Amino acid sequence: MNKKIAVLLSGRGSNFEALAESVAAGRIPGAEIAVVISNREGAPGTARATERGIPAKVIPSKGLEREAYDRQVAAVLREYKVDLVCLAGYMRLLSPFFIAAYRGRILNIHPSLLPAFPGLETQRQALEYGVCLSGCTVHFVDENLDAGPVILQAAVPVLDDDTSETLAERILKEEHRIYTDAVRLVLEGRYRMEGRRVIHLPQAAHRVEVAKEIEKAKVVETTNEAEKSGSQLAAANFGRRSGTGSGIKK
Numbered sequence: 406m407n408k409k410i411a412v413l414l415s416g417r418g419s420n421f422e423a424l425a426e427s428v429a430a431g432r433i434p435g436a437e438i439a440v441v442i443s444n445r446e447g448a449p450g451t452a453r454a455t456e457r458g459i460p461a462k463v464i465p466s467k468g469l470e471r472e473a474y475d476r477q478v479a480a481v482l483r484e485y486k487v488d489l490v491c492l493a494g495y496m497r498l499l500s501p502f503f504i505a506a507y508r509g510r511i512l513n514i515h516p517s518l519l520p521a522f523p524g525l526e527t528q529r530q531a532l533e534y535g536v537c538l539s540g541c542t543v544h545f546v547d548e549n550l551d552a553g554p555v556i557l558q559a560a561v562p563v564l565d566d567d568t569s570e571t572l573a574e575r576i577l578k579e580e581h582r583i584y585t586d587a588v589r590l591v592l593e594g595r596y597r598m599e600g601r602r603v604i605h606l607p608q609a610a611h612r613v614e615v616a617k618e619i620e621k622a623k624v625v626e627t628t629n630e631a632e633k634s635g636s637q638l639a640a641a642n643f644g645r646r647s648g649t650g651s652g653i654k655k
């Protein structure tokens with residue numbers, strides 16, 4: 406069954422469109438964009454979704470307390486059985502409730518090389534600071550603004566005659582490219598965490614990791630079966646072997 410992606414946006418939706426193109430072209434295999442959610446009425450991104458035949462929901466956030474709003478969004482994500490949430494120009498901070506519900510399954514794209522220039526107007530910040538390189542970052546989302554573990558980055562040189570607009574335009578092209586790559590990597594589970602570091606696994610190593618996880622999961626399953634059937638001796642033996650392993654993580 407396809408892995409289901411939800412895209413949350415507030416505006417233009419070019420990153421959504423890039424992801425939709427990539428899914429359609431088979432660059433993110435075994436996935437579909439199940440739903441697009443906007444917190445703003447009239448966001449062009451929702452019209453783009455509708456044109457593509459992807460369900461688009463507007464859930465207006467104005468005046469709503471953060472968690473109350475996020476609960477409405479989470480209800481739609483449950484309805485569409487969403488596996489991965491992609492923020493793409495989504496102009497709202499997520500509540501701890503939402504982060505906990507989808508921990509490790511929320512990605513964001515940001516138009517700077519984080520941790521430089523979080524927040525808004527990043528290209529203006531980059532030009533004012535005078536950096537020679539800027540770029541974009543796809544990262545996991547945690548409780549803090551633009552702060553979760555970095556999955557992928559792309560660097561873009563800042564040119565002497567750049568304005569915020571020209572720099573943004575070149576960065577956007579890279580955003581579209583790396584968001585696809587990051588979504589694919591995460592959906593394939595082709596990474597492992599070392600503290601904050603997201604270590605990418607090459608295909609072969611990935612297969613070994615997955616095989617190990619499958620073995621662990623089998624032991625846990627067998628343990629559960631043994632416990633169910635009331636065989637205390639078998640349960641005790643398997644229990645010692647399986648420890649606290651909880652099966653496939655990603």
Ligand code: GRF
Binds near residue numbers: 419515
């Ligand atoms: C992008 O630059 C993205 O990095 C930032 O907001 C912008 C959204 O653009 N978070 P779009 O709506 O995807 O075209």
